[in-house]
Amino acid sequence: MARHEGRGMASVNYPIGMNLGGDPSQALIHSNPDGKFTVALSAIDLGQGMKQVSRQIAAETLGVPVEDVYVDTADSDTGPHDMGSFASRGTHRMGNAIIVAAREARGVLLEAAAEELEVNAADLVTDGRGNIHVRGAPSRSITVKATAQAAQFKQGKTIAGRGIFLIPLSAVDAETGEMNPNTAFAHACLVADVSVDDETGEVEVLRMTSAYELGRVINPRMVEQQLVGGAWMGISHALYETPEPYYPNPEHGPRDFNEYLMPGPGDIAPYHVTVLERPAPDGPFGGKGPGEMCANPVLPAVANAVYNAVGVRVDELPITPEKILRGIKANGGVKPGPRRGGPVNWR
């Protein structure tokens, strides 16, 4: 009996958004009389951080502090139409709609400020801390709050904006599959180190090392949350989960978390991610979307690492101890592959 270490890798890309075509998102933004902004959407926060991404994009575009922006989603009476939160589309599609809305609201804000300061709106800039001033003449300034009050009670202006971002529908050719997916693509490469026990067939993921290219990172803490959580889901997909363990035989399905296999805290592997940013030309500040893809490279990287460790190809997920032991037996024993590289360059 022995444990065998192995190393495998995989590289992937991922399309952002629906490519069935006709993929719109809308956003409405308005200020209250104190210069505090509300972004009304129908996007869904599933825990991934849609509200916060929207908030940061709105604050950046408006030029106001992030604390002065609140995102209200999703109420069909007040939030305009959105397709939904799926297909890694939220940041990209909704982010662009918010930029359009915020630019319009910002335009009115600067016009109102210009009226108060008796200058041309084109000469005004914001400092991101709640002030508007003349470019090159910082002493000629007014707060966003005073501007909003003047707009509401003196000038009769709505500091508000509306935005839509639409990826137009695309046909798909029946014979060639030609189409316009019209999306940005994110990229990743992941290396998995595993240990395989040749007596029990158990696989332990020792560590993972990856690089992700995601366009502009809007909020690095939330990107980390997505990439790490998704990678652990990838381990779960690779080694544990299925409601039909003898698929296509539909029997023996689990009914609850006692019977449905998932990794526990002790099965979580140390993980290092490096993030690259190649901005998407059509993304909000170049953003793409890390939502879905972060589980994908783990599945094949673990399968390839298992092969490297013991010489067993498991082509049917999940990679269970039973499949590994049967594979070792069929091969007449463990057949380790070539050693790949040395200890990782991180701790």
Next chain:
Amino acid sequence: MATMEMRKDLFADERDDNLNVIGKGVQRQDMPGHVTARTRFFDDHAFDGMLHLKVVRSPHHHARIRSIDISAAERAPGVRRVLRGADVPVNKNTLLSLINFGKDDEPSLAVSKVSYKGEPVVAILADSEAQAQAACKLVRIDYDLLPAVFDVEETLKAGAPVVNETYPGNYFEYHERFDHQKLRFGDVERGFSGADIVMEHRYQMSPIEHAPTETNGSIAAPEQNGRYVVHSCAQGLFFALGTTAKIVNVESNQLHFIGGTVGGGFGGKVDTLTEPLAVLGAMLTGRPVRFVLDREEEMLYGSPRGAERIYIKDGLMRDGRIVARHIRSYFDAGAYTRLSSYAAIKCTAHVPGPYWIPNVTSDIYVAYTNRCPSTAMRGFGVTAVDFALEVQMDRLAEAANMDPMELRILNAYRDGDMKPHRRAAKNTALVECVQVAAEKANWPLSEQAKRASSLIGGGVGERAQIPATQLDARGQIGRPDTRSGPVTQVLPAGTSRIAPSKQPVMEGARDGRAAPTQVPRYEPPRPAAPPAPPPYQPAPPPSYQPAGSHPAPPAYQPPPAPPAPPPSAAPAQTQHGAVRFSSVFGTRRR
């Protein structure tokens, strides 16, 4: 356990990092609520007199319904109403009918037959969940068992039991012509015959349960004026609203959906599983109705990630270049379409993975089987094929006696390379991801691989061209005999049949590169120039003065960075002619 670092040096000349709050790890606005349990999810809304809805599910994989007897259930304690298929105003729907894709094929409550174990047949509304569950046991349904089919390839054979009578061939029908979605690019047969090594392997992705912390559910309650409020965990609020309005046959503004804060979804909350019956129950009883799946229902009948069976055939040269790839894949939709028809399209656009290969074809099938309908899940249409592709790549590396990283870099797509769906790649970064991962993992690369770049070598010569392409008429609807057939036509090189749709152009973008503030040109029309400021006259203070308002402007501090420029007054260029989204392919709903 986990660490993340940023490599700001890569692609630095394509970014302006001079931003105020973008790129900062500021705390989420919703996080304090989440960790102090003040966040309200759909099930945190209580109503007086709320009823609980539970459904009676089919115990059989495939059976004809001979009779349904609800008399005992109706008399059971606490039961207020029992619903059958005939009570549902529009008892047949398909989710993507909202974008005119596919035919209505799934009832809310089964009428004449059940096609999977767990299919809802009768709904009970009672004062308590326990009473509803007790009454479910009193419903008597008489079934005639039918033969069932569970394998995606068996179900496509002649003589297989018909799972879904809307699609009698047990496959989704593409373009009203074919039993699968085709991808054709170049001449794979010639590619295989010229290859040094040809290998084909079969891969099987398992079904997966989404396992969200919060199970699927909703609460519907009468509002005034014939409206209904619905607290929903839908991943697409208007998808759920539109689907519900169609099924209960009301105008969309009679429904007031509230959601947006969801306890995990992963794709499993796109199906609108509970809202239609909850609203229907509220309409018929005048009472608030709560319909929430328990954990066992979520796990067994809450629509999983569908299984996929994938065959990949590759032609490889000894130097590691892949010269031809054919993929044949079967999505297991379960008994009804839900979203599988879309996954096959997405998969088709994803083939052959992030590589440039001169000859690529694929045939993607959506097959119906007698199991719970599958649906979207994280990486829909991509996760399974990525597993298959990347294990296959590992095999190719071994066959070429090449390092797996080197094989990826050699074959990686680069800017300007033509993809098989006949659009050029741009904004690529696979090569750099491989290089950085190798470096961090201490996985040695050759000097040549280290020097490779996504910006170099793509779109050169044939890499930028649409090749002459072999077409066929294989797999015509209703004719399994045509699944193998001859080449019918050779499409000349450079042929494009689908008009390129306009990309949303970003204001401020130069040379396709990101600008500090990128705005698609959808901005509503604005005056050509801002109105001149009116003559200054000291104004009286605003009548409205919130407490503590009107502080003196804070002392000026030099801005850390030049902020976004003021909005351009350039005329708006709108390009969205389509207000009502619709698909121009597939079967239109009539």
